[in-house]
Structure formats: structure tokens, C-alpha cells
Amino acid sequence: QVQLIESGGGLVQAGGSLRLSCAASGRTFSSYAMGWFRQAPGKEREFVAAISRSAGSTYYGDSVKGRFTISRDNVKNTVYLQMNSLKPEDTAVYYCAARRGDYYYIKGRDYDYWGQGTQVTVSS
Numbered sequence: 001q002v003q004l005i006e007s008g009g010g011l012v013q014a015g016g017s018l019r020l021s022c023a024a025s026g027r028t029f030s031s032y033a034m035g036w037f038r039q040a041p042g043k044e045r046e047f048v049a050a051i052s053r054s055a056g057s058t059y060y061g062d063s064v065k066g067r068f069t070i071s072r073d074n075v076k077n078t079v080y081l082q083m084n085s086l087k088p089e090d091t092a093v094y095y096c097a098a099r100r101g102d103y104y105y106i107k108g109r110d111y112d113y114w115g116q117g118t119q120v121t122v123s124s
Helices: none
Strands: 004-007 010-013 018-024 032-039 048-053 058-060 068-073 078-082 091-099 116-124
Touching: 004 091, 018 032, 018 091, 018 116, 032 068, 032 078, 048 068, 048 078, 058 068, 078 091
Parallel strands: 010 116
Antiparallel strands: 004 018, 018 078, 032 048, 032 091, 048 058, 068 078, 091 116
């Protein structure tokens, strides 16, 4: 069992940056592949980024490629999402997710554990 707590959301102007954090409980964080997803009002959940348990591999959704960076610190049991050049269409609730595995995973159904989400609002 792992618990995930996101933080770092907020209100930012278009073109600005935010860094989201997701802190995980437990002693086996390095066994988990991690992902970030987002959901805007009235829209389906969207894959944002994923990272393998060793941080050796990452993968990004097309809409954030080149602007967002996922990383992790297996000592601090935390995964990060650095978001640069934010756009109003990035406005959503952002969720981190975890599952045991060696690779990265891009489908929500692949994940077993989810955080409660953090709101990101980008004003134009």
C-alpha cells in the first residue's frame, strides 16, 4: 500500500512555471513506476508524464512535450513535475499515480494508487 500526496498547485499567468510534488509513503518507493495525469472540467483524464522506477526512462504526452519535465528522488520518496511555459489549456486538477513495475506506464488503468489531486489554474 502506498499513499500519495500532491502539492505545488496554484494560480499562475500564462508563460509562467510551477513545480508539482508528489510525496509517497512507504519504504519501497523505488519499486514503483510513477505517473502524472490531469483532468479538466468536462474532459476525460489525460496522461501527462511517466517515469520508470529507476528514473532511467520517461515519457510525455504530446501536449506537454518540451514544456514539462518529470523527475523523482528515491531518497525523498517524491516525484516532481516541472511545468514551464504554461498555457491556459493546462488548467486542470493534476494527479500523481503509482504502480509496481520496471518500466513507465501511460494508461490510467495501469496504475494502482492515486493521490487526491492538486489544482493548477493558468490565466491568460
